[in-house]
Amino acid sequence: DTDDGVCYQVGPAAQSFQEAQKACENLGASVASVHNQQENTFIRKIAASHGAVNGVFLGAKGQDNQFSWIDGSAWDYKNFYPGFPISGRGDCLAMDTLSNSGEWMNMDCSSKIPVACARQGKFAFAAYKSFVSRTIQIYSPGYPYDASIPCDYVLQVDEGKKVHVEVQILEANTCCDHLLLEDKMLGGNFDRRDLGQDLHYRLIQFHESLVAAEWRSEC
Numbered sequence: 001d002t003d004d005g006v007c008y009q010v011g012p013a014a015q016s017f018q019e020a021q022k023a024c025e026n027l028g029a030s031v032a033s034v035h036n037q038q039e040n041t042f043i044r045k046i047a048a049s050h051g052a053v054n055g056v057f058l059g060a061k062g063q064d065n066q067f068s069w070i071d072g073s074a075w076d077y078k079n080f081y082p083g084f085p086i087s088g089r090g091d092c093l094a095m096d097t098l099s100n101s102g103e104w105m106n107m108d109c110s111s112k113i114p115v116a117c118a119r120q121g122k123f124a125f126a127a128y129k130s131f132v133s134r135t136i137q138i139y140s141p142g143y144p145y146d147a148s149i150p151c152d153y154v155l156q157v158d159e160g161k162k163v164h165v166e167v168q169i170l171e172a173n174t175c176c177d178h179l180l181l182e183d184k185m186l187g188g189n190f191d192r193r194d195l196g197q198d199l200h201y202r203l204i205q206f207h208e209s210l211v212a213a214e215w216r217s218e219c
Contacts, residue, residue, distance in 0.1 A: 008032060008043055010050045011115045017092045020057045020115035021070075029119035031059030033069035034095075035077045043116045044095060044102035052114040053098045055107075059118075060093040062106060067093060080104045153213040163211040165204045176218040181211060 009027060014020035017031075024031050034040050047056050060067045060075075065085045068075050081096070081103045090108035095116070107113075155163050165181060181204065 006039075006118050006120060008046055009117045010043075010047045010052050010056060011117055013112050013114050014057070015110075015112055017057055017061075017109040017111075023115055024117035027117055027119070029117040030071050031057060032116040032118035033059045033071050033073050034079070035073065037077070037079070040077070040079055040095070040102050044097050044100075047095070047097040047114065047116065050114075055094045055096055055098075055113045057107075057111075057113060057115040058093045058095055058104065059116075061109075062091045062093065065106070067106075078104070148217045150217070151215050155211045155213060157209050159209055161209055163206045163209060165206070165211065165213075178214075178216045178218075180214040180216065181206070182214075 007029075009029065011020065011023040011027070014023055021031055032039075032043060034043065043056070043058075047053070059070050061070055062068075062085060065087055067078075067085065079095075079102065084104065085106035090106045090111070092107050092109040092111070093104055094107040094111065094113060095102050095104055155165070157163055
């Protein structure tokens with residue numbers, strides 16, 4: 001979200017809110033707090049694009065139906081379903097990601113649902129040790145409102161392994177939008193793919209362990 005400089009990511013279903021917190025911490029993030037409708041809409045769209053349509057944990061806890069963000073930020077926005085929070089239903093907070101409105105309800109903290117994580121800055125450097133099956137989803141900074149903002153990511157795996165990129169969804173204008181993927185090891189094999197001009201690429205294996213991803217729009 002470029003307006004507030006916060007990067008969001010939706011983690012897999014957790015066994016509890018406590019496990020959800022750990023999942024976000026493993027990303028260098030915390031469970032997301034929400035302070036306006038744009039942030040709420042952004043999180044809901046990311047969750048839906050990940051298939052998390054059965055709700056996600058948000059970073060608030062409550063007592064006697066009085067909620068506050070666990071990151072200490074101001075409780076300056078709320079989007080509860082009418083009649084919520086309901087006494088005795090739970091002290092954790094979740095967003096309904098199936099509805100377009102992304103409304104909230106209080107939940108039992110032992111509920112098994114995914115989690116919305118947030119951190120300041122960008123998830124711009126994705127380095128994973130040994131876990132070749134680990135994945136990360138990346139977005140242009142203006143998504144889903146503005147495609148004109150350029151960005152750069154670096155994708156890295158262990159030395160001796162090779163980066164694999166799977167493009168699940170690419171919304172681009174073939175005339176002027178470019179998703180560029182290129183090997184970045186100095187002295188290595190140079191391999192540059194422009195997915196803004198050749199949209200049939202979907203699963204790409206590179207020759208090196210370090211790949212740059214660049215989004216450029218000339219529209």
